[in-house]
Amino acid sequence: MTDQRPHDAALVVPCFNVAEHLPSFLASVAALDGFDRTQVILVDDGSTDGTHELLAGFAGRHPHVQLITQPNKGPGAARNRGLREVRAGHVAFADADDVLVPDGLSAMLASARRNDADLVVADFTNVPLRPYGRWKRCFGAGDRCVGSITDHPDLVFSASVWNKLFSVPFLRRTKAAFPEGVLFEDAWFSVPALLSARRVNLLDRPVYVYRQRGDGSSIMDSLRRNAGNYRDHLDLNLHLLDLGTRHGPEVRRLMERYAALTYLGFLRRLPEAPPDLDVAALLPDVHRLYQGIRDDVLREFVTSRRDAALQTAAKAGSLGDRLAAPRPLPLEGSRPADGEWRELPLNPAVTAQGLPPRYRLDGDRVELGGTVATVDGRGFGSRWTSSTTPISAVLDTAVSPARTHRGVALLQTLPASTLNVATLQISEGGVLTLSLPRMEVLPGWVDLSAMTWPLPEPVPAG
Missing domain, CATH: 3.90.550.10 (Spore Coat Polysaccharide Biosynthesis Protein SpsA; Chain A)
Structure with a gap:
């Protein structure tokens, strides 16, 4: 009643x-x-x-x-x-x-x-x-x-x-x-x-x-493990792009930003997509989605060279070829010897001044060197990042075993944000992991020289 x-x-x-x-x-x-x-x-x-x-x-x-x-x-x-x-x-x-x-x-x-x-x-x-x-x-x-x-x-x-x-x-x-x-x-x-x-x-x-359910059974917990989500979210984003067009150019740009950010996680997972996902059937509409997003919007959400390459292939209609013949990854066990400087390859969102950013190990510590800034010069990091983060971020892969696709990195750059520096943990397989404290806002160029942090004991791979 x-x-x-x-x-x-x-x-x-x-x-x-x-x-x-x-x-x-x-x-x-x-x-x-x-x-x-x-x-x-x-x-x-x-x-x-x-x-x-x-x-x-x-x-x-x-x-x-x-x-x-x-x-x-x-x-x-x-x-x-x-x-x-x-x-x-x-x-x-x-x-x-x-x-x-x-x-x-x-x-x-x-x-x-x-x-x-x-x-x-x-x-x-x-x-x-x-x-x-x-x-x-x-x-x-x-x-x-x-x-x-x-x-x-x-x-x-x-x-x-x-x-x-x-x-x-x-x-x-x-x-x-x-x-x-x-x-x-x-x-x-x-x-x-x-x-x-x-x-x-x-x-x-x-x-x-x-x-968040402890058993991982909620929709959000299993977001990219469910093959149907790849299609459903693609259809959503295509719909929102059309809706944005009807509302005018400013709203259209908002919908492009929404699509670029929310589908990027699915795009990253396509090389390791769920086995029941028909990737070939999905690719034409992935191409249509990325054709509808302007390049500067796509660049806003790039966090690695791999992101940029996947987005470029999706927009060009060559994503299928890239997925069929992925670029080889570095071999495991590539931890540098103590004192040996390694360059940190830059993502397109970041630029260097003078010596390129690099790192080296010294016993139980890691040292970063060089000077870097965002392309727009607005600062580093994100005030919404957690205390730990996946390590494929603004600086691209330096050590990347096939099972992790991760490397040395700083966090994504965002306006009016913070510089997050990192503790690096290296596993026996050469995997580097970041832990991120939070620091004051540092707009513009950031000097990484003479910064060192403790390097925890290696952890067994597996």
Whole structure:
């Protein structure tokens, strides 16, 4: 039985085989400020593990909670089903393996009501803690109203739905719906909404706790292990490029940036793609995608020579040839002798002045030398990097065994950022690993000479 009282907001939750996580999630729903005035719509998407019983028990205890049961159709279909039942002026979405912050929904609602915003975008927390993309740069300066997403171009990378509150009349007016039968349905829904909204409010506080599953079974955890994701994300990016064209040249550039960054990880993995992925069938549309992205946009996200080569091949239509005959990698066991200087090959995003950047080992320490800067001269590193990072970054591969495709590197260069220097750990197979402390902003040229750091004991390969 559905409660007929007016609701302040609606919360739509697709649920599929999440019995293990449901108790803590439902407890967070019940703890929401204004829970009794929230239309909670739980959609059981064909669960078989006890999820339905937990949902039914919760709905039975609360008259304003509605349970819908359907055969398994995927999260897009489940969210659409719930969206059709919304009777409130604003709607939020959540996943049943995460946790809601008690005053998060009420804070988003208050933000939306202040200036009749079509959309509120808030921060969220990851558990375990980890960096979560360029859109985080839009937070940290207080609450704001965004009149055009082109004023905050990195906001487009906030593609999830569970840190947002949507105006229901706005969704009806724009005929917003989730795609069904594909993944990345969040981006299909959220990115067009960001482009179409008259006003977007940024709420500078976390409203949601995104929990990474320990078993690696969530969609994001298995992002590039699933062959279907390569096609689904490619189709998404092609769609967004077309959408950007309809919105004009500034928005088109935003969509090119979105496609260039979000598909780069898939492009990097194509040489070691899942065995059930038909790479040959994918390549024509990969070519079409990269033909639609201008070169300066592609260069913005390059972090190694390998990135640049893969992007160039994809744009030229020769990626199949490159994948069929990859360049040979250096042999293992290539750790330099103590005191022997090794040059660090430069990525196109970095330039050298005077002596090229290089490194050498001295017992348990590593020393860097040379002077380097970004091509645009804006500084080094990223304020959103974690304390450790993969070591194929702005400086290209120096030691690269076939099993890792990694080498000596500094972090990617970004505007108004930091210089991160590194501790290097070398395995018996010659693999170098970086640990990154954070330092003050150092724009322009950076002198690497006379810098040394402890070099931990080699670790066994394997």
